[in-house]
Amino acid sequence: MNTPTIHILSVRTALPGPLVDNAALARRLGVGDAWAQWAETGVGVRSRHLARDLESGEITHTLADLGESAAREALAAAGLDAQDVDLLVMGTTMPDMLMPATVNIVADRLGVNDVPTYQLQAGCSALVQAFQIAVRRLAGGAARTALVLGGDTWVKHVDPSGDVKRLSPAELVTLALAGDGAGCAVLSVEPRPGAPVLRSVRSQLAGGPPAQTVEWFGAHAGTGRPAVTEDRAAVEERVPVLAAEAWRELLEDAGWKDSDVDVLLPPQYSGRITTRVSELLGLPGLRATSCVEEIGNNGNGLLLFQLEQALAGLTGGGRAVGLTVEATEWARGGIAVEVP
Template sequence: MDCPSIHILAVRTALPGPPVDNAALARRLGTGDAWVRWAETGVGVRSRHLARDLESGAITHTLADLGTEAARDALAAAGVAPADVDLMVMGSSMPDMLMPATVNVVADRIGVNEVPTYQLQGGCAAFVQALQIAVRRLSSGEARTALVLGGDTWVKHVDPSSDVKRLSPAELTTVALAGDGAGCAVLSVEPRPGAPVLRGVDSRLAGGPPAQTLEWFGAHADTGQPAVTDDRAAVEERVPELAAEAWRELLDGAGWKDSDVDVVLPPQHSGRVTDRVTAALDLAGVRSVSRVEEAGNCGNALMLLQLEEALAGLSGGGRAVGLMVEATEWVRGGIAVEVP
C-alpha cells in the first residue's frame, strides 16, 4: 500500500518498571548459571521489563496502563490535543480482557471520544495491520489524525513463581523471552517540517502450520493443556526467509534500492533470530536497530521501540525499513519510512 502523504508526528513507548536481567530471573526461578548463559546466548535476551513484580508476583501494570502512558507521551511530543484525534487503532496479541477492548480503555483515559476505535488481535503483525487500517482511513479522507498503538503483556501466560521443573521447553523459552511494553505513533495528513513520512506499509498471510501458539486461558487455568507451544527450529529457519521476501516487497513498493536504506528494523523473535535475519539480508552499510536483547519479546510493542530509536538517529534525514514476521500463522510485512 503506497502512502506518500501520511506523516509520523511522534512515536513514544512505555516499559513497566526497571529491567530484569537473566541473573535476577534465574534466582526467582531457582535455576543456575547454565540457564543464565542459555538465555543470553541460546535465546539472545539479556533483560526484559515485566508488568509483574518478580518477588511478590503482583501485577503492577496492565496493557491499558502502558498504552495510556505511551499515548499521552506521544500526543505531548506531537503537540496534538486529544480533541484533535479522530481515529484510534490498536494491535495486540494479549489485550487485558475480552471486554472491554483495551483500545477503548486507553481512549477513555486520555480523553479521546466520539471517534472510530478498532482493536486487532494478532501476534507481532497486529501493529502493522493496525497501521494499515489507519493509513487506509487517513488516505481516504475519513480521518486526519490517528493514534496507532501496539503492545503486549505476558502476565496471564508467564508466572515467575512457577515451578521450573514443571515447565515444558516451550514455556521455559517463553519465560526467557517474554517482556512487556506498549507504544504509540501519532499519524497525520498534515505535513510538518522534518516529520517522517510513511512510504509504505504492508502485511500479508504467508501460510503454513503455526510455529507458535498461545492459548487464551493462560498459564494459570489448570486445564492440563499447554498454554504455550513454540517450534524454535521452524522460527529460526523460516523467519529469515520471510523477512527477505518482505524486504523486497517493501522496497519495490517504495521504489527504493537496497543502497537507499540507512536503517533496518529486523523482526524481533529473539536476539538469535535477529542475528540470523541480518545475516540473511547481508546489507553492508545499513545500520540495524534491535531492542529485543534488552527489552525481551514484547510482541506488538517491539517495532515501536525500534522505530522510536531509529527516528531519533535519523533526525538529519534518511530512510528506514521495518520488517515483521509473525510465526503464529506466518504473516510477513513491515513499513518503509523516510525522514526528510
C-alpha cells in the same frame, strides 16, 4: 501500498517496572546461572521489563496502563491533545481481557470520545495491520490524526513466580525472550516540517502450520495443556526467509534500492535470528536497530520501540525499513519510513 502523505508526528513507548536481568530472573525461577547464561547466548536476551512483581507475583501494569502512558507522551511530543484525535487503532496479541477492548479503555482514559476505535488481535503482525487501517482511513479522508498503539504483556500468561518444573520447554523460552511494553505513534495528514513519512505499509498471510500457539484462559483452563507451545526450529528457519521476502516487497512499494536504506528494524525473536536476517539480505554494512537484548521481545510493541530509537538518529533523507514476521499463522510485512 504507497503512502506519501501520511506523516509520523511522534513515537513514544512505555515499559513497566525496573529492569530485570537474567541473573535476577534465574534466581526467582530457581534455575541457576546456567539458565541465565543460556538466555543470553542461546536466546539473545540480557534483560527485560515485566508487568508482574517477581517477589509478590502481583500484576503491576496492564496493557491499558502502558498504552495510556505511551499515548500521553506521544500526544505531548506531537503538540496535540485528546480533542485532536480522530481515530485510535491498537494491535496486540494479548489484550487485557476479552471485553471491554483494551483500546477503548485507553481512549476513555485519554478523554477521546466520538471517534472510531479498532483493536486487532494477532501475533507480531497486528501492529502493522493497525498501521494499515489507520493509513487507509487517513488517506481516504475519514480522519486527519490517528493514534496507532501496539504492545503486549506476556508475563500474565506465564507466571515466573510459579513452579518452574511444571513449565514446558516452550514456556521457558518465552520467559527468557519475552518482555512487556507498549508504544504509540501519532499519524497525521497535516504536513509538518521534518516529520517522517510512511512510504509503505504491508502485511499479508504467508501460510503454513503455526510454529507458535498461546492458549486463551477459557478454552483449556484446567486441562493441563501448556499455555505456550513453540516449534523453535521452524521459527529459526522460516522467520529470516519471510523477513527477506517482506524486505523486497516493501522496497518495491517504496521504489527504493537496497542501498537507499539506512537502518533495518529486524524481526527480533532472538539476537541470533536478527543476525541471520541481515546475513540473508546480503547487506552486511546495513545498520540494524536492535532492542531485544535489553528489553526482550515486546510483541506488537517492539517495532515501535525500534522506530522510536531509529528516528532519533535519522536526519533529512534518512530511510528505515521495519520488518515483522508472525509465526503463529505465518504472516510477513512491515513499514518503510523516510525523513524528508
